[in-house]
Amino acid sequence: MPGIFISFEGPDGAGKTTALNSLLPKLKALTTQEIVVSREPGGSPIAEKIRDIILDVNEEGMDDRTEALLYAAARRQHLIDVILPTLNAGKIMLSDRFVDSSIAYQGGGREIGEKEVASINDFAIDGHLPDLTIYFDISPEVGLSRIRKDHQEAMDRLEKASLDFHERVHDSYLKLVKANPERIQTIDANQAPDKVVSDAIKSMQKRFPNVFNGGQ
Template identity: 50%
Template sequence: MQTGKFISFEGTDGAGKTSVLNAVAKRLTPQLQQKLLITREPGGDFISEQIREVILNRQNTTMDIRTEALLYAASRRQHLVSTILPALADDKLVLCDRYVDSSIAYQGAGRKIGETKVADINLFATDGVLPFKTIYFDIPVKVGLKRIAAHRQEQIDRLDVETIDFYERVHAAYDRLALADSNRYIIIDATQPLKLVVEATMNQLKLVAPEYFTEEEI
């Protein structure tokens, strides 16, 4: 039985979701300690991290797009069964940097495989397990790409060198996902300064997972 809460962080490249997650983790860890799990995709597990290295390696320019989509799904399956589900069974608050929606947006729309096809692959991989809530950090594509160019030159991976049209398709797919599942999606304006985005995220976490906060903090 799942008694914890699973919340994913999503957004196009340059939205700052990883920076926000790191800041949130720093604030929550002292109080939640072992009741907090911070994880990521692809990765979050020994086997999944090895798959991540293959997916994001800039030398793998000949990787077939369906191979890429299947590798993401395989990594996600391993991550889910070895890390996420045990944490939820242990009543933990699970905050994950990306999940299924990333595959639907990036491979389904960005790579033009088809959003429904990629969703179906991941339905099989996850047995339909979705986050309780998804915090979506919304930012215009051009703003996000400018951030990447300015701050991430030493961390550019294979997906960071795509065309602007690719990222526009990804952004549009996220918009569709948010509209189709508005009860799950929480949209945060990621164009704000990082401090304000972190505060907005913390406020949303207190609203949707109040059991992990003291009354004073709420």
């Protein structure tokens, strides 16, 4: 079987990482293909080093375009080190964030241009988009309230950004959803966690019925 690439996206506080961790054992029971899970920024040794720089709360002087370029650089290394080898081996690649995050956060949130950031990342990913993107949607207000409640002291540099920033991020995500209806499937992240996980799995089963079918 060919490899499958699925990314998970959403504003801060949407609970996508928690959902990914919860649905993983359920997915493993539904397929005979090996599943590899990774994250962005990071996922490989060099990309993780870039992640440390990007999200460091002490790096307040970082230029917005520098930030966008660092994300693209980390993504390229992650693609080469993890994603492509996984797909070439016929495995299922699940990535916590991918290119849509940069377009939303740097292009929209930082206001340096969604098209400009997409262009930088087109060079980085060289045409390797996910086969399916699960987008966990939640309002910026609810997302930020969740973050501040759950890990106020551990918030990274982007999570600490203003509400206006997160509203722009959310707006950019909605534009991406509208522009990519075949690739991006939206999950209501306001629902109970079990329902969020269930809806995400149903989206994957609908797109790949011959893969997530319990090995039948």
